[in-house]
Amino acid sequence: MVVMVTKTKRAERRTDALSKERIVEAAIEILDTDGESALTFRALAARLATGSGALYHHVASKNDLLTAATEEVITGVMTGLAPGDEPRAAIQAIALGVFDAIDAHPWVGTQLAQEPWQFAVLPVLEGFGQQLQALGVLGPAQFDCASALLNYILGLAGQYAAGVRLLAGVTDRTAFLATVADRWADLDPARFPFLRQAAPQLPAHDDREQFLAGIDLILAGITATSGSRRSSAR
Amino acid sequence: MVVMVTKTKRAERRTDALSKERIVEAAIEILDTDGESALTFRALAARLATGSGALYHHVASKNDLLTAATEEVITGVMTGLAPGDEPRAAIQAIALGVFDAIDAHPWVGTQLAQEPWQFAVLPVLEGFGQQLQALGVLGPAQFDCASALLNYILGLAGQYAAGVRLLAGVTDRTAFLATVADRWADLDPARFPFLRQAAPQLPAHDDREQFLAGIDLILAGITATSGSRRSSAR
């Protein structure tokens, strides 16, 4: 009891004391403002006014740090969801929540795409599974569908994050897509007729909307495929 | 003419001459046998019996090297496809071709997931687009569907590659999935009911089959969604 009070008091007073939370918080700030390549233990230590070795008392490795930072963001997404939605709307809400988080923190996209077995993806997969159950999708199809949704999101996560990485200063995403469109337009017409034809619509298209179109596509496939199973739902 | 002959003769005789092709070939060997982390310019130079600086006369950077290596593998996949298939079967064939390539060369999965704007993904996206056109999916839906298929594959690419990375010596993929299943089984029952219930089927499931189930799901969604557009196909 007395120990608890003492600990609390100390934490209140010495706000400069190092902790995993403070380190993760500082890491997120660096990642958000200066990009993924700016996060080094030296830069982190400098920002926290400590030695680089001190960080290892609270964080096991750089990977551990990035995992914790990603977890922080994704947890925020999942807890911010409105409960009691219709299953299809709930799935869209989860997907859009992750999309918006990656839009706000592109390094989260890199993390999710690169380390998809980390804890942060589990709440997302769990959310999909629960909503699919509510939709009446059961048995092996439930896991297949949840995985399909997750894979789709992870793929886009990598794509989005890579786009930001290639931008490297160009703040406008439309400008980036225009560059890609130019490259597609120069492709060999014999080999790449589809991409050449699709190029013009690339800069104009809304990433978020196209993302949602993909989710809806998978949902439509789920509805079409699981018709037989759905009847046994209730 | 004389110059051409001389060049050809030289190329035939001096098989030890450095070239981008030889460098890429050696890099693929290292990546396949010793893993992604084993590919360094020093190791590559040692294998090619040259100095590390010499490599930069034929390769712009490590990224350039990895891009070229990925291109090599994906080109092999796409040219190996049987032409004239039914569109749905052709899409499955492309997807499975990429899957098998990642299975054989996990570093390709890392590359695709990490740099999805590289040239190697274009033939895949083009293939999807062409087959969707043959299916009668036109307009914006054609690009949305092709993107959805691509995103799904890129997501799985990252997941698969990350799994191999975590294995780090464990040759058996089933063993890896069993480890994941154990972790899922220990999750909080209140928060993760779906994952806990799904855990047992994780080690038993066939990656390739589940991958194909996801593709079929998207295809079903495409069929269900594009009904109105399909009539205008022919």
Next chain:
DNA sequence: ACCTGAACACCGTTCAAGT
């Protein structure tokens, strides 16, 4: 023109030495 390999400018991580 191509190759050599030491040198440079970084990394993440460790560890003796301090408090």
Next chain:
DNA sequence: ACCTGAACACCGTTCAAGT
């Protein structure tokens, strides 16, 4: 127990010097 910061063991990349 926690912090310090130099040192270690690497990287990718560059570049003067060779052929």
